[in-house]
Every structure is written in structure tokens, then in C-alpha cells.
Amino acid sequence: MTAAAPTTPPGGTLPMHVRLAMLLRCFAIQGVWNYETMLGNGIAFSMEPALRRLPGGRGGDAYRAAMARHSGYFNAHPYLASVAVGALARAELDGVSAAQIERFRVAAPGPLGSVGDRLIWAGWLPFCSAVALLAFGLGLGPTGVVLVFLGTYNTVHVGLRWWGLQAGLTHGLRVAQALGNPVLRQGPAHVARATALVAGVALPVAAQGIIGPGRVVLGSVLAAVAAGATLVTLLHGKIEGWRLATIVLAAFVLYSVVR
């Protein structure tokens, strides 16, 4: 059954409840992530509340054409995918041609993936982890450490998703200019330096926090950390550190049990 079509607004003036519905869906954008269409279905899923406002409404020809177009292959960083969701929704509501939309869908994944990976996975997440580790090492309790980590991380996480959606809805397919934002261009380098500093402080302090007071094993631990970190760095690309650590811990447990 085809629902009655609400008046189609320009993409940039979608009602707040539609924007919030899109934002909420963006949090589940990777719900059916797979090696063939990657984020594709999630993009269509996140845009769907806006597409209901196309002429003909939900189930109309425009709606169906747009849903079919946007459920194909798409890949991007999951947080910055909201930029594409907003831009594509705006383009559909503004009646941009299918060819232009397809060109955007081909061009956008690269920048949206690389900027997000550098800013979040290689920057902000390790930084927030290091802050939480430092908080633990300095004696903050479980509630405090969890709140510091989640609060710090998600301020940027939620902010980035909302900003991305708004930027996309505002600029449409010209959203590339929003990716020129200094925070996105220069942020990763600044975050990497901050991560280096905080992680440098946090690693020994948090390790001491786990071992507890007393210097009995400190020398051995330091030597093992230096040797282990060097080994993991040298073996980069051959075996991951956590797998190597699994083997070491399994061997240690086995030795301790059978000796």
C-alpha cells in the first residue's frame, strides 16, 4: 500500500524528527555488513526516513528507485558514512539526476574511509584508551574509569555522526568542501601526537597499577616489555602481537601446571 506523500521539503530543511530517525539508524549502519555490499544496505536503511518524503511517498516510484539505488555496494568509515547518508538524501529530495548520484557514490567512499580511519581508529580511539588507562593507573575507580572513557570517546563519536549528517543534508553532493574542515584534515596528526604523549605516560602507570606495590619483579617486567615490543614490531605483518601473546601465555600456563 502506498502511503500519502508529505510535502517534499528541500533536503536541508527536513524536520528534526526525521533527522533524529536517520541519526538513530546511522548507529546501526553496519548491521548487515558483509564482504559483497559492505555498508550498502545500511546506507539505504539510514536514508529511508528521508526517502519517505519523496513524491509518491513510501512505496512510490521515486522511493523505490532511490531504495534500489542506495542498497548497492558502498564502503566508508561507519561514523563518516553519515556524511554520505545526508548528502545522498538531500540529492534525492532535490531531484538530482541518477547519474550524478552514482558518480558521488563512486567517489565518496575513498575520502570518507581514509579520513575516518585516521581520525578515529588510528587516533581518537587509542587516545581515549590511553586516557582511561592513565585514569586507572592514577587510582580512579571502576565507575570513574568507565565514565571517563565512554564520555570522552562518545562526545566525538556522536558529535561526528550528527555533524556528518547535518553537513550532508546542508551541502548535498557538494559536501566534499565539508571534508576540508581543518579538524578532519589536520586533526589526525594532532591526535596522534596527543596519543603518543598520553599513552607514553599511561602504559607504565597502568602496568604498575595491575602489578601493585613492590619492585620485586619490576626489572624483569621492563626487560620483557622492551624485548616483547621489539619482537612484535619486527614481526609486524607476519603475526599479530595478541596472537603471539596468546601462545606465550598458553605455554606459560602449561609449564606452570605440568612442572
Added chain:
Amino acid sequence: MTGDLLLFLPLTVLGAVLALDVVSFPQAMLSRPIVAATLAGAWVGEPLRGLTMGVALEFFALESMPFGASRYPEWGSASVVGGALFALTPDGTAAAMTAAALSALLTASVGGTSMVLLRRLNAYWARQQQARIARGSGSAVVALQLGGLTADLVRGGLLTFIGLAVLVPLHRAIVLSFTMSPTVSRAVVVAAASAVGLAAVWKVVRLTPGARWYLAGGLAVGFGIAAELM
């Protein structure tokens, strides 16, 4: 046995929800070990022990960020297993941390593999719905998305339950027959975890101009603070 089941069921729910957070929803990093293990520890009445396990696992997790199509360990359910195992063992028990960390790492490895399998299953389901989706069916898109989310939730729950069912008895057996001191047991975990964590940080900062000096300076300050706290 009934007692174990009563303990496992809420932890299974927690593991399912936190495993869902890893990729599918909402990716708010509730699944990071420092959060997930703390929550598991809190559930069994020992949040500080959960946090301590979470910190050790967080060092390992620094190495494996959820980059797109790459394979990585699944820390959500693994941290629930590790945090609960460590929190369930009395303070000062030799092997408690080593066996719990090893259990978490093994669960994380199996969890990573289960995510790959789920992604293939998602692709299969997407192919099944291809005709409807190509016709622009909104309900097919929504159903596929909700199906994937549900499958991931179930995956995390199963993984946590099986992990606990297999590893709790194994953990008890290891603790009973372990011959090393608690201090050495913790030191081995800390050394392994810190080595992986330091290498991971180095991997992140080595390509940024000047960042290695920030790391060196931070380490100097960190060792100074750690020495004061000893």
C-alpha cells in the same frame, strides 16, 4: 551446575549486547575491554577486579582496531568472559589473571572468526533478498538490516555462553594445579600485554612527524610516576 547456569545467563545477555556493539550497533565502544570486563566484574560483585582484567586486555586491544574488512578479535564477549573469570577468583589466587587473560584471548580469537562467518552469512541473506531490494522494497532493506543485527546479537550470546561453559571449569582446574606465585602470574600477563600495547602505540605514532618524541617524553614521565607509586 544450576548455580553456574544462573551466573552464565545474565553474563550471556551482557556478552550478547556488548558483542553487538563491536560492529553492528551502536559502536559506542561499550565493547572495549576496559568497559566490558568492568561490567562483567561488576555483575559478579567485583567491579575493581573486572576493571583490572579490562586494563590488561585493553593493552592487547590497542593493537586491533576495527578497520573495515580487516579481521580482528572480538573483544566484547571475550572481555565479559575474561572479566567474569578473573572477578570470580578470590584476590591473591595464583594463575587467576594468567588463566583469565588466556581465556579472554582465546574467546576473542574464536569471536573474530565468528564475525567473519556472520559476514558471509549476511552476504548470503543479501543475495536471497536481491530481487526484492532491486525492486526498491523498503521492507526488504529494513528486514535484512534487522536480521543482521539479530544474528549478531545471537552470535555474541552463544559465544559468551559457550565460552563460559567451557572455560569456567578449565579456569578452575588451572587455578588448582598452578605452581607459580600470584606475583609472577600477574607479571607475565602485564609484560605480555604491555609489550603488545607499546608496539601498537608505536605503530600508530611512528608515521606522524615528531610523535615519537612525544612518546619518549610520555614514557619518561610515566616511569617516573610509576616509580613514585611503587
